[in-house]
Amino acid sequence: MKDLPIHLLLFAFVGLVISGLNAVFADPDDASALRSLPRRCLWFFGGCGVLAVLILLAERFLARTW
Amino acid sequence: MSVQRASTPGPSPDFAAILTWFVPGAGHLYLGKALLGVVAFVAVQGLYLVGIRLSEGRLFEFLEPDLQGPLAGGLSPEVGNLGALVWHMKAYGFGPGIPRPWPSHIHLGSWLTAASGMLNACLMLHAHLLARRRGTSRSLSLRPALQVLAGWLVPGLGHALQRRFTRAAVVFVLLVGLFALGTALAEGSNLDRERHFYYWGGQFLLGAPAMIAEVLHGHARVVRDIPYVDAGLVMGCLAGLLNVLALLDVFAQAEARALSPDVPAVVQERGRVQATA
Numbered sequence: 537m538k539d540l541p542i543h544l545l546l547f548a549f550v551g552l553v554i555s556g557l558n559a560v561f562a563d564p565d566d567a568s569a570l571r572s573l574p575r576r577c578l579w580f581f582g583g584c585g586v587l588a589v590l591i592l593l594a595e596r597f598l599a600r601t602w
Numbered sequence: 603m604s605v606q607r608a609s610t611p612g613p614s615p616d617f618a619a620i621l622t623w624f625v626p627g628a629g630h631l632y633l634g635k636a637l638l639g640v641v642a643f644v645a646v647q648g649l650y651l652v653g654i655r656l657s658e659g660r661l662f663e664f665l666e667p668d669l670q671g672p673l674a675g676g677l678s679p680e681v682g683n684l685g686a687l688v689w690h691m692k693a694y695g696f697g698p699g700i701p702r703p704w705p706s707h708i709h710l711g712s713w714l715t716a717a718s719g720m721l722n723a724c725l726m727l728h729a730h731l732l733a734r735r736r737g738t739s740r741s742l743s744l745r746p747a748l749q750v751l752a753g754w755l756v757p758g759l760g761h762a763l764q765r766r767f768t769r770a771a772v773v774f775v776l777l778v779g780l781f782a783l784g785t786a787l788a789e790g791s792n793l794d795r796e797r798h799f800y801y802w803g804g805q806f807l808l809g810a811p812a813m814i815a816e817v818l819h820g821h822a823r824v825v826r827d828i829p830y831v832d833a834g835l836v837m838g839c840l841a842g843l844l845n846v847l848a849l850l851d852v853f854a855q856a857e858a859r860a861l862s863p864d865v866p867a868v869v870q871e872r873g874r875v876q877a878t879a
Contacts, residue, residue, distance in 0.1 A: 543833075549783065554844065
C-alpha cells in the first residue's frame, strides 16, 4: 500500500479518539475513565487487527477473479 | 426530602417528545406549559423560516440527482424539526432541475435550518424529561436541554457546565483535534455542504468549531487533487458523530440530576460527599 506508515498513523489517531470517547461515554468517573483508556485502546486495536487478518485471509482463500 | 410522585398515570413522555418532533412546542403545550410551547415554536420555526428565506428553499438542490429521493432529508440535521422538513420538501423539493446561480446567503441559510433541527432535538429531550417529572413536587428548569445545546455548540462545554472539567477538556481536545486534522488533510474542501452534503451533516454536529472553520476557510475552489481528501472527510464527519456520544453523556448526567435531585449523581460528587462526611 502507498504511504502505509501515514495511513497507520492516521488510523492510530482515529482509534485513540474513538477509544477516548468510548471511555467518556461508558464510565461516569473521570479518573477511572482515563485509567481505562489503555485497556480500551488495546481492545480496539486488537479487534481491528483480528478483523484485518480475517479480511486478508478471506481475500487470500475465498476471493477469485473471473 | 423525598420526591413525591402522583398515583394517577401522568402524561406520556414518548408522546410529548414525538409531538415536539412534529411541531416544536406542541409537546410542552400537551404538558400544560403553554408559554414555553409558544416561545419554543416561534424560536425553532423562526430559525427554520429565516434559513429558508436566505437559501430560497434550495437546500436540497445541493444533492446529486441520484441522491434526490423521498427520504433524502432523513440524514440531514433538519430531521430534528420533522414538521418543517416535510413542509420544506413538499414546498420546494429538489428544484426545477435547471442550473442557476445559488443565492448569496445559501450557506448561512443552511446553517440556520440545520440549527433549527438541533434546537428542536433539545426541546424534545426537555419535553420527555418534563413529562417524566410530572407528578413530582418540583418543576424542571431548562438547564438539561441547555447543557446539551451547549455541548453541541462547543464540544465539552456541556460537561464544563456540569462542573466535570477533566471530561470537558478530554472531549474538547479529542474532537476538535480530530476535526482540525481532518480539515487540514482535506485542505478545507470538507467545509462545504454543496460539495459533501451528508459529510457536512456529520460535521455540523460539532457545532461552533465546524461553523467557524467554514466561515474562515469554507467553499474554496478545488483546483487540484488533494491526496488525503477522503481521510480528511471521514475524520471531520467522525468528530461530529462522536460528539453525539458526548452529548448523550451530558444528557445522562442532567437526567440523573433532574430525576433525583437529592441524590448526587456523579461519582466524584459522591466521593466528595464521603470525604466531607
